[in-house]
Amino acid sequence: MDGFSIQLTRLLFRGTVAHHTLRSTHSPLPAGQLHCIWASAGRTGNMKLQYKGEKLFQPVAQSRYPQPKLLEQRPTELLTLTPWLAPIVSEGTFNAELLQHIYQPLNLTIGLTVFAVGKYTHFVQHFLESAELFFMHGYRVCYYVFTDDPTAIPQVPLGPGRRLGIIPIQRHSRWEEISTRRMEIISQHIAKRAHREVDYLFCVDVDMVFRNPWGPETLGDLVAAIHPGYYAVPRQQFPYERRHVSTAFVADGEGDFYYGGAVFGGRVANVYEFTRGCHMAILADKANGIMAAWQEESHLNRRFISHKPSKVLSPEYLWDDRKRQPPSLKLIRFSTLDKDTSWLRS
Amino acid sequence: MLHARQDLPGDFWGKSSKSWLFLILLFIASFGFYSNVFNWIPRWRQREVSQSCEAHHLQGQRESPPLSKGDCCPDTCRVPRVPRMLYPKAHVLQPPRVDVLLMTPWFAPIIWDGTYDSAILDAQFRNTTIGLTVFAIKKYVVFLKLFLETAEKYFMVGHRVIYYILTDRPADVPQIPLQEGRRVVILKVRNYTRWQDVVLHRMEMISNFSQQRFLHEVDYLVSADVDMKFSDHVGVEILSSLFGTLHPGFYASDRQRFTYERRPLSQAYIPEDEGDFYYAAALYGGSVAEVYRLATACHQATLIDKANGIEAVWHEESHLNKYLLYHKPTKVLSPEYVWDERMLRKPPYLRRLRYVAVPKNHAQIRSR
Numbered sequence: 001m002d003g004f005s006i007q008l009t010r011l012l013f014r015g016t017v018a019h020h021t022l023r024s025t026h027s028p029l030p031a032g033q034l035h036c037i038w039a040s041a042g043r044t045g046n047m048k049l050q051y052k053g054e055k056l057f058q059p060v061a062q063s064r065y066p067q068p069k070l071l072e073q074r075p076t077e078l079l080t081l082t083p084w085l086a087p088i089v090s091e092g093t094f095n096a097e098l099l100q101h102i103y104q105p106l107n108l109t110i111g112l113t114v115f116a117v118g119k120y121t122h123f124v125q126h127f128l129e130s131a132e133l134f135f136m137h138g139y140r141v142c143y144y145v146f147t148d149d150p151t152a153i154p155q156v157p158l159g160p161g162r163r164l165g166i167i168p169i170q171r172h173s174r175w176e177e178i179s180t181r182r183m184e185i186i187s188q189h190i191a192k193r194a195h196r197e198v199d200y201l202f203c204v205d206v207d208m209v210f211r212n213p214w215g216p217e218t219l220g221d222l223v224a225a226i227h228p229g230y231y232a233v234p235r236q237q238f239p240y241e242r243r244h245v246s247t248a249f250v251a252d253g254e255g256d257f258y259y260g261g262a263v264f265g266g267r268v269a270n271v272y273e274f275t276r277g278c279h280m281a282i283l284a285d286k287a288n289g290i291m292a293a294w295q296e297e298s299h300l301n302r303r304f305i306s307h308k309p310s311k312v313l314s315p316e317y318l319w320d321d322r323k324r325q326p327p328s329l330k331l332i333r334f335s336t337l338d339k340d341t342s343w344l345r346s
Numbered sequence: 347m348l349h350a351r352q353d354l355p356g357d358f359w360g361k362s363s364k365s366w367l368f369l370i371l372l373f374i375a376s377f378g379f380y381s382n383v384f385n386w387i388p389r390w391r392q393r394e395v396s397q398s399c400e401a402h403h404l405q406g407q408r409e410s411p412p413l414s415k416g417d418c419c420p421d422t423c424r425v426p427r428v429p430r431m432l433y434p435k436a437h438v439l440q441p442p443r444v445d446v447l448l449m450t451p452w453f454a455p456i457i458w459d460g461t462y463d464s465a466i467l468d469a470q471f472r473n474t475t476i477g478l479t480v481f482a483i484k485k486y487v488v489f490l491k492l493f494l495e496t497a498e499k500y501f502m503v504g505h506r507v508i509y510y511i512l513t514d515r516p517a518d519v520p521q522i523p524l525q526e527g528r529r530v531v532i533l534k535v536r537n538y539t540r541w542q543d544v545v546l547h548r549m550e551m552i553s554n555f556s557q558q559r560f561l562h563e564v565d566y567l568v569s570a571d572v573d574m575k576f577s578d579h580v581g582v583e584i585l586s587s588l589f590g591t592l593h594p595g596f597y598a599s600d601r602q603r604f605t606y607e608r609r610p611l612s613q614a615y616i617p618e619d620e621g622d623f624y625y626a627a628a629l630y631g632g633s634v635a636e637v638y639r640l641a642t643a644c645h646q647a648t649l650i651d652k653a654n655g656i657e658a659v660w661h662e663e664s665h666l667n668k669y670l671l672y673h674k675p676t677k678v679l680s681p682e683y684v685w686d687e688r689m690l691r692k693p694p695y696l697r698r699l700r701y702v703a704v705p706k707n708h709a710q711i712r713s714r
């Protein structure tokens with residue numbers, strides 16, 4: 001739009017046209033400590049709020065970054081927003097530096113749960129080492145390793161502000177049992193301990209490895225990850241539980257994405273509600289003598305339909321290395337470790 | 347409910363009388379039942395009955411899950427439950443729009459037509475009350491009728507709405523027939539001689555009323571200019587903690603051409619190498635708490651400017667832009683949501699015009 005039209009437009013919206021000379025120099029922003037977008041409750045609140053623990057929007061520190069381009073032509077891109085306006089996170093959709101400015105000053109602690117039962121303890125070393133390199137670098141992190149054999153958990157050197165908690169759990173004869181108990185164990189752990197220690201919690205599989213940065217772009221109220229095997233297929237082909245008797249039943253016309261059970265997370269209170277809900281559904285199935293097709297993943301998918309995630313991670317955050325990486329996925333951050341499943345599950 | 351059986355004359359009893367008695371009792375029972383339902387449950391007709399949704403909400407409150415060390419606030423952090431719904435599935439490899447940016451680099455969705463599913467969002471935002479604040483000072487009361495009539499047609503239809511009309515002329519507020527669950531609250535405010543002062547003091551008034559009233563009455567606040575009309579759907583897709591709208595004159599401009607306040611003396615000053623978008627003051631909002639903070643900050647900035655003998659170039663809009671630069675909005679509305687049909691040619695990627703300027707004679711309307 002040329003200058004004249006702009007001015008005319010301004011006339012309509014606000015009134016007299018102001019012509020101002022642009023200064024060549026500018027004064028820096030008022031000096032002050034870095035403020036954060038979330039701060040603990042009660043900080044300089046001029047208004048008494050009814051609910052406690054409200055996170056306040058605080059100023060983002062001045063930072064230089066390119067202007068967002070509104071009129072974009074971007075072919076072969078991944079979907080960036082779900083139909084309920086939850087962001088889908090992939091490389092190129094966010095400015096990592098800006099997010100650091102927003103989240104770093106909040107002094108957040110991020111929890112990460114993994115289950116290492118039986119022979120799966122072999123994965124812990126590689127998992128933790130890769131997490132030390134790539135998971136939430138620069139933040140306080142609490143690893144929670146649930147295992148039936150605490151002595152088998154190796155000592156992995158951890159960076160500052162990062163610690164490891166080993167939580168003993170009971171061993172089960174069948175690996176499916178272990179899988180379905182995860183929801184229960186996580187929810188109990190949150191109630192007992194994690195709610196005091198972390199702000200956000202991620203629950204991931206241990207037989208995986210971080211390959212690239214996994215940062216605050218993943219933080220959200222309730223976060224799910226798209227399963228790498230099903231992101232390009234129609235919903236009828238999703239391996240939902242299709243038996244009506246199960247509480248995890250999903251009808252043919254339902255479903256947004258097929259989410260992977262290997263990654264989910266969010267604010268710890270929401271993860272508590274989520275895992276508890278899944279656990280209840282699993283118990284109901286158990287009482288009816290049924291186990292869902294993909295155990296807790298089926299229940300997770302059922303629940304994510306009615307409690308839609310506020311943020312979705314693209315398959316960059318949950319990848320299967322056996323698959324060929326498509327051009328739409330720019331940066332694989334978390335993926336499987338090739339393994340011999342028959343040996344592991346014996 | 348059921349009235350006690352009354353004594354009837356002995357010779358009344360017979361077969362036909364029993365069926366009459368039955369009908370009478372049935373009538374009384376149903377009358378009692380319905381009168382209970384409609385009288386004792388307030389706003390019955392406006393509440394959508396959803397057992398699972400309510401139960402879930404109540405359960406969350408009663409059972410008090412362990413609180414995280416920084417517990418989240420209800421309006422931004424609850425995970426709303428939706429009932430079973432049927433709708434087309436989104437395709438991961440096929441974004442609905444490739445001609446426009448759909449999300450800011452800080453993950454705020456940019457709301458364009460075709461990017462959202464209203465059915466899902468309406469289900470997520472049920473039981474939400476939205477406050478729409480509009481200023482009608484002096485002669486601007488003439489715009490109220492069209493504004494409210496079109497709002498009735500297009501704004502948050504199906505949800506609970508409170509229109510807050512801030513005016514110095516309460517008697518001139520027109521009576522408009524309202525849909526269920528919607529009401530008008532007239533708030534008397536003072537006027538100012540200069541229109542610039544009228545505009546600059548809007549933030550102060552919103553700040554004051556947020557504290558006094560809005561916090562207790564609504565979940566979200568939307569602040570809108572009155573000299574506009576709604577011409578297409580404006581719904582819950584806009585709601586989030588803090589949202590601004592892209593000004594229709596500048597959405598395609600480079601940041602250096604944004605008409606930010608460029609004098610460092612002003613609190614609204616933004617240097618040339620900063621700025622995401624130029625937001626329009628004609629439509630902004632968010633949760634009551636966030637709007638309160640925004641309004642308070644802008645008002646305080648205005649006072650400081652006044653003390654320094656400066657007035658920001660675009661008044662409240664300059665301060666709004668400064669605030670939203672450093673307090674990033676969580677949703678950004680596309681120019682579909684603020685447009686001027688006469689001044690701007692509608693580009694092809696603008697598929698809907700939802701809220702548009704109403705022609706007015708500036709000289710006439712801005713006088714006494």
